[in-house]
Amino acid sequence: MKAIELIGVSKVYPQATGGRAALDDVSLAVEQGASLGLIGESGSGKTTIAKILLGLEPASGGEVVIAGHRIDGRPRGRRARIEHARRIQIVFQDPYLSLNPRLAVGDAIERTLRLHSVERSGARRRALELLAQVGLGEREADALPGMLSGGQRQRAAIARALAVGPRVLILDEAVAALDVSVQAQVLNLFNDLREAEGLSYLFITHNLAVVQYVTDDAVVLRQGRVVEHGPTRELLARPTSPYTVELLDSIPRGIPRRRHDPVVAPAAALTESTSS
Amino acid sequence: MAGLSMPSSLAAASTGLRRRPRRNVSFDLSIGVLIAFAVAAIAAPLLAPHDPYSVDLGLTNAPPGTPGHPLGTDGSGRDLLSRLLFGARTSVIGPTIAITVSVVIGVTMGAAAAWCGGWIDAVLTRITDFLFAFPGLLAAVFAVALFGPGIVAPAVGIAIAYSPVIARLTRSVVLGEQQKLYVVADRTMGFSGARTLVTTVLPNIAPIIVSQCIVSFGYALVDLAALSFLGLGVQAPEADWGLMLNESLPSLLLGAWWVMAFPAACLVLVVVAINTVGEGLLDRRGKKRKR
Numbered sequence: 394m395k396a397i398e399l400i401g402v403s404k405v406y407p408q409a410t411g412g413r414a415a416l417d418d419v420s421l422a423v424e425q426g427a428s429l430g431l432i433g434e435s436g437s438g439k440t441t442i443a444k445i446l447l448g449l450e451p452a453s454g455g456e457v458v459i460a461g462h463r464i465d466g467r468p469r470g471r472r473a474r475i476e477h478a479r480r481i482q483i484v485f486q487d488p489y490l491s492l493n494p495r496l497a498v499g500d501a502i503e504r505t506l507r508l509h510s511v512e513r514s515g516a517r518r519r520a521l522e523l524l525a526q527v528g529l530g531e532r533e534a535d536a537l538p539g540m541l542s543g544g545q546r547q548r549a550a551i552a553r554a555l556a557v558g559p560r561v562l563i564l565d566e567a568v569a570a571l572d573v574s575v576q577a578q579v580l581n582l583f584n585d586l587r588e589a590e591g592l593s594y595l596f597i598t599h600n601l602a603v604v605q606y607v608t609d610d611a612v613v614l615r616q617g618r619v620v621e622h623g624p625t626r627e628l629l630a631r632p633t634s635p636y637t638v639e640l641l642d643s644i645p646r647g648i649p650r651r652r653h654d655p656v657v658a659p660a661a662a663l664t665e666s667t668s669s
Numbered sequence: 670m671a672g673l674s675m676p677s678s679l680a681a682a683s684t685g686l687r688r689r690p691r692r693n694v695s696f697d698l699s700i701g702v703l704i705a706f707a708v709a710a711i712a713a714p715l716l717a718p719h720d721p722y723s724v725d726l727g728l729t730n731a732p733p734g735t736p737g738h739p740l741g742t743d744g745s746g747r748d749l750l751s752r753l754l755f756g757a758r759t760s761v762i763g764p765t766i767a768i769t770v771s772v773v774i775g776v777t778m779g780a781a782a783a784w785c786g787g788w789i790d791a792v793l794t795r796i797t798d799f800l801f802a803f804p805g806l807l808a809a810v811f812a813v814a815l816f817g818p819g820i821v822a823p824a825v826g827i828a829i830a831y832s833p834v835i836a837r838l839t840r841s842v843v844l845g846e847q848q849k850l851y852v853v854a855d856r857t858m859g860f861s862g863a864r865t866l867v868t869t870v871l872p873n874i875a876p877i878i879v880s881q882c883i884v885s886f887g888y889a890l891v892d893l894a895a896l897s898f899l900g901l902g903v904q905a906p907e908a909d910w911g912l913m914l915n916e917s918l919p920s921l922l923l924g925a926w927w928v929m930a931f932p933a934a935c936l937v938l939v940v941v942a943i944n945t946v947g948e949g950l951l952d953r954r955g956k957k958r959k960r
Binding site for chain 2: 447
């Protein structure tokens with residue numbers, strides 16, 4: 394069973410001018426425990442795919458399956474909502490906007506845990522465990538998001554997503570808003586969590602250095618269509634679509650193209666690509 | 670693993686996290702003022718040196734410091750201090766009722782309109798527009814015509830007239846808040862729409878609603894005082910700051926400034942204190958208990 398499967402999915406926003414499809418016959422799949430990179434510029438349909446997977450938007454056509462369950466728009470009823478949340482979670486790009494500014498991060502996680510049936514007494518302990526797993530301590534648990542750094546907030550957002558206990562994690566430009574040195578730390582955290590929790594990732598990004606560091610396979614999207622699909626290494630080494638070549642050419646040279654480089658190497662690579 | 674353990678320097682740098690909010694003198698002072706007025710209002714019969722209604726035509730417009738009348742007397746020779754103490758009740762209770770009722774109506778309507786959208790939004794927005802057409806005083810006069818003069822009827826009338834302001838404000842801020850990622854995050858984590866609205870959206874827009882309430886409180890004080898002047902609100906012998914202001918005009922013409930100055934000072938003091946407390950509360954964005 395695949396973690397995520399999109400079969401011929403299309404999406405047309407009703408209010409879109411000219412009726413251009415945001416997604417046009419997109420098919421892709423993420424295997425259990427695998428990490429798929431979703432590459433494309435803004436407007437290519439990356440975020441629309443995330444919204445459809447999260448049930449925030451219905452697809453206009455095609456079939457969306459997460460862990461064997463068909464998804465069609467917002468889940469109805471408490472049970473469906475909870476079950477859907479446990480299949481898939483998201484870490485947003487901007488940790489400054491994704492955490493409730495009036496809630497201490499520990500409280501935000503406890504609240505999520507309680508929704509997902511963790512007893513009140515155990516929720517605090519479990520929240521601290523989750524925060525420890527992403528490298529945050531009790532002090533951060535009691536802090537409001539505004540008191541934390543970007544990297545700390547993103548870790549808190551990751552811990553909150555993990556609190557639901559999802560099988561699949563969408564990482565929507567999840568390191569793009571972070572400092573370069575922090576990006577490497579968070580990417581390493583993703584790689585560790587994937588092994589520890591058996592998570593599957595859908596890694597949405599326009600940053601090719603990130604893609605090669607944390608994904609096995611990659612899909613290149615352009616204007617709502619899949620233009621290239623294959624193992625990340627091959628795709629980056631020998632791109633077949635002219636668009637992918639164009640994307641690669643827009644990055645400065647000198648990026649190491651191996652996945653398991655030491656921490657410093659991707660950081661250096663990220664510097665160059667983000668400054669482009 | 671390199672990135673996960675917090676370097677000690679970082680930990681040291683963030684020890685400021687739990688620092689308590691700085692003491693705010695004007696905030697504490699305002700709390701004190703409000704408590705003092707609350708006590709005065711509640712304990713007026715015990716504190717007042719005189720009956721606030723006893724007329725002494727031999728001692729009209731007595732200046733402050735007159736033996737037995739620390740703040741002097743008004744044009745009918747009634748003790749000003751006693752009238753101010755009793756006036757604290759009526760003057761603050763009216764606007765409090767008005768604002769509470771208008772917040773309940775306004776926030777419910779505005780939040781429902783923004784959150785549900787569609788035809789519910791359309792209907793509620795029409796109702797809001799309709800209510801907007803009613804001046805506050807007119808609504809209060811209607812209420813008085815239906816239920817008779819006093820504190821409650823005009824306050825409810827004012828509340829209904831003020832509620833569209835709160836409804837429209839609530840609707841627009843909820844619409845903005847809906848787009849925020851942390852609200853979207855609530856939904857993706859499986860929280861219901863109603864729960865997201867009540868536990869995430871409303872606490873985040875509360876500061877804006879509270880600021881509006883503070884402004885409205887001032888207007889309500891003035892409107893209710895105006896009603897008292899028209900004889901539709903608090904009735905004439907009653908002690909009420911608004912009523913006292915209006916009754917002080919003849920005394921003022923005779924040079925007895927204190928008859929107007931003391932009730933005016935009370936009004937200003939209360940409004941300023943409420944303002945300060947309101948803003949102070951916004952600043953202390955509740956870091957609440959732990960364990």
